[in-house]
Amino acid sequence: MAGGLGLSLSLPKPARSDSQLSTDPLPSWRSGELKEAIFNFVQRVCTLGSPHYIPPVDRIATFDNDGTLWCEQPLVQAMFTLAYLRTQIDDHPDFASKPMVADLLELDPTDLSYRQTATDSLLRVALWVTGNMAQAEFREAVNRFFATEVHPHYRLAYSRLVYQPQLELLNYLQAHGFETWLCSAGDVDLMRQISWTVYGIPAQQVIGSSLEKEYRQVDSRLQIWRRPVIDLINDRDGKPVGIERAIGKPPVLACGNVRSGGDIAMLTYCHSSPYNSLQLLLNHDDADREFAYGEADNASLMVAQQQGWHVISMQKDWLEIFPK
């Protein structure tokens, strides 16, 4: 228990009646092996004098976003791109007939079985559609989306479909001097618009897929321009590359989820840290409270077992899913 370990530097959330100790920093996590493993890891690496001590400058924790920190059915990036396309098609009728766009427009947002969507092609379309525009204009479009659109199933703003246990984990790590980072296949510039307000993660700690940028004269002033050229697809083997580019060292804690095998490389890279490290893999096995889905080849869970990563069962390990 956290209280027993004397680790709670600050309480991320008010004490809840259903938590076992009034000082439990992870009240939405069910007590058991997994929760103990998290507490033990943080104690081990944050205690001066411990053989596993990690100085704060190297306490890097990377979290995938879609399906790890918030709901990915449907993918928020796809919904944003659809919403953005609809606003653009009046001005650019040629958009609608382009093959990639036509495929995207045919997606049924109420069909939540998006797990079969090839993340890579979707991302390429999403990035392409928002190329050739000023970064400031893109940001406004993202802000409009989050301010107005709702999830087709839950009818809530997308930013509210974050996982309560993960908010607690982020707070707990931040209170122990960890730098918490997003490391997701989503467009880095989309996530940066909400990372601070939703997760307490500043824009400068967000790694994602991206377009190339240019500093150039637009509307008679110099500004950042989105070139229609893919810079990085921050998925699969691209994740260690994105982390190396932004951070220059592997994380000591990494958390991803089962869906496409997209987080295997990030967790493997974390596992290669010279420090003691912790890998967490979220399994979506809760059809009642969220969604239940896996991987055709079961790759993520198989590697998890081989390498000794901790698997989070949404159904068994989480007492709550979304914030009340």
Add this chain to the structure above:
Amino acid sequence: MAGGLGLSLSLPKPARSDSQLSTDPLPSWRSGELKEAIFNFVQRVCTLGSPHYIPPVDRIATFDNDGTLWCEQPLVQAMFTLAYLRTQIDDHPDFASKPMVADLLELDPTDLSYRQTATDSLLRVALWVTGNMAQAEFREAVNRFFATEVHPHYRLAYSRLVYQPQLELLNYLQAHGFETWLCSAGDVDLMRQISWTVYGIPAQQVIGSSLEKEYRQVDSRLQIWRRPVIDLINDRDGKPVGIERAIGKPPVLACGNVRSGGDIAMLTYCHSSPYNSLQLLLNHDDADREFAYGEADNASLMVAQQQGWHVISMQKDWLEIFPK
């Protein structure tokens, strides 16, 4: 004076007898308009309730490295590349005859008039020479260089040729909740090996020129590989691009130097911040204590005057140059 403003949260250096107040956080900076401008800016943006208050998450300060934080005569990147090449030529005799390498090998390290060297071509050679190798191997080579080589004129380790007033400024800003970043044309991976020990700047706050990276099997384990392809030249208009990529917003304080015009775009970008911002441009006008050099076209100083940036005269504004 800092003491009078009540800003000194911590003392970066022990009080010195020649500073005017025992609590002066910038003892190596001569009292006057420029020093007051720095103190006033920090007070303005760090005081809750001030109309110019900037929340800590947006207190981003970017510093060029070569010629801004440490001596750039000769360029450390060039000296590292030369040293590395010498260790490689025995194994790869073909290296020496390649035109770009031959040019580099002919450089006379005791000729300190490197200001005419085209930074861009030098960088391209430097990056190319260290492509096609494991990142871990590159890091070892950098560590060997800093552990063994000395500056041809001062006969000191390169890492000791940092500017004492800038160390004080970095400490002062860090003590006031600023994130201090390196943003230099040098190879990001070279700077990351010394940024923490020399400047207190963690690897994840270093932006620089870079090669593309790959996560792949090397010597039977997955690791980061340096592809022989330039990813970013973080100089001139590349600096706002590098900042946008890593941080996602303009800095509120930026500091560069006069030599090649390489920092004009970074300071212009800083100036475009929606927040109150401060631009500092170091002028090397001290032939006695360091070196005196300018720009053929005087571009940096002209833009500084037009845009109201503060020019630091090494001769007049700095009481000390290097740490004692």
